[in-house]
Amino acid sequence: MTSSPSPPGYLAPVSHHPSGVVPRTPPRRLAALLRCCHPEPALAVTVFVTALAVAAGHRVAGAAAVGTAVLAGQLSVGWCNDAADARRDTVCGRTDKPVAEGRLPARAVAVAAWTALVLCVPLSLLSGPGAAAAHLTGVAAGWGYNMRLKHTPLSPLPYAVGFASLPVFVTLGLPRPVWPVWWVVAAGALLGMGAHLVNVLPDIEDDLATGVRGLPQRLGRTACRWLAPSVMLAAVGVVVAGPPGPAGTGGLCLAVVAGAVAVAGTATAAGRGSRWPFRAAMVVAGLAVVRLLGSGAELV
Numbered sequence: 001m002t003s004s005p006s007p008p009g010y011l012a013p014v015s016h017h018p019s020g021v022v023p024r025t026p027p028r029r030l031a032a033l034l035r036c037c038h039p040e041p042a043l044a045v046t047v048f049v050t051a052l053a054v055a056a057g058h059r060v061a062g063a064a065a066v067g068t069a070v071l072a073g074q075l076s077v078g079w080c081n082d083a084a085d086a087r088r089d090t091v092c093g094r095t096d097k098p099v100a101e102g103r104l105p106a107r108a109v110a111v112a113a114w115t116a117l118v119l120c121v122p123l124s125l126l127s128g129p130g131a132a133a134a135h136l137t138g139v140a141a142g143w144g145y146n147m148r149l150k151h152t153p154l155s156p157l158p159y160a161v162g163f164a165s166l167p168v169f170v171t172l173g174l175p176r177p178v179w180p181v182w183w184v185v186a187a188g189a190l191l192g193m194g195a196h197l198v199n200v201l202p203d204i205e206d207d208l209a210t211g212v213r214g215l216p217q218r219l220g221r222t223a224c225r226w227l228a229p230s231v232m233l234a235a236v237g238v239v240v241a242g243p244p245g246p247a248g249t250g251g252l253c254l255a256v257v258a259g260a261v262a263v264a265g266t267a268t269a270a271g272r273g274s275r276w277p278f279r280a281a282m283v284v285a286g287l288a289v290v291r292l293l294g295s296g297a298e299l300v
């Protein structure tokens, strides 16, 4: 077992699994590759941001450009993460990581990450240079997390930057580019930090054993179980209270439901290996986006 936070395992040319077993059939390798991209959050982020783009006033082509750029960015960050973590995931015997199971060489995942990153640049530029700069800053933050910052107390920072960049990408990409209102950006940053806390929860012991010491690992499981729903709730509070005028019954109901889901996700099902905190966080993020969709015209 190694306690070194680096170097990234993506440089290795073959599978890290002791057996070195790599399936030869292309469909199986493709399925394994897709599992490496963190498909659940990648899909959720893409759907949420595309919906936000429609609510903010993008036409079909504009929303499609936003959606494909976000998908490319999320794929690149997700694959980069599994490539960089290959050695540690193998040491921990992670059964949810195809590279650690010997189903795919780390190098293939690294190539996919770089390919998606390269594609992300022109796809982001379809929304204009300012919007592209915002989105690529967020994607760079994700790579920064994977390569270095996840080992430091600053680990929530790239999540905050990455998720805050998304509404900026959407509104700077409008036919008449404009900055989003502050509370949408703040909500994005809070949702990102909440996502970080719930994503780390299931593997906190494995992370500590392999020398990964980001902020959640330093705080410990118990603190994260309470901090995660608090941060997610703060995000919902911002989207409910942010728009001018009273929140209304709908807003208050949404806040109550989101609060119940966020607390249930970590308070009752946060055992080792549980994915429920993360799924609960995605439901909370979805509710926040639903609220944002209702205030589409007020995003700018």
Ligand SMILES: CC(C)=CCC/C(C)=C/CC/C(C)=C/COP(=O)(O)OP(=O)(O)O
Pocket (backbone or CB within 6 Å): 038, 045, 073, 077, 078, 081, 082, 085, 135, 138, 139, 141, 142, 143, 145, 150, 158, 159, 162, 163, 165, 166, 199, 200, 203
């Ligand atoms: C534009 C935008 C939204 C950018 C994203 C910002 C960002 C920091 C993303 C991190 C994504 C990721 C794959 C985390 C896995 O973390 P992990 O290695 O701690 O978890 P794991 O063990 O489950 O792979």
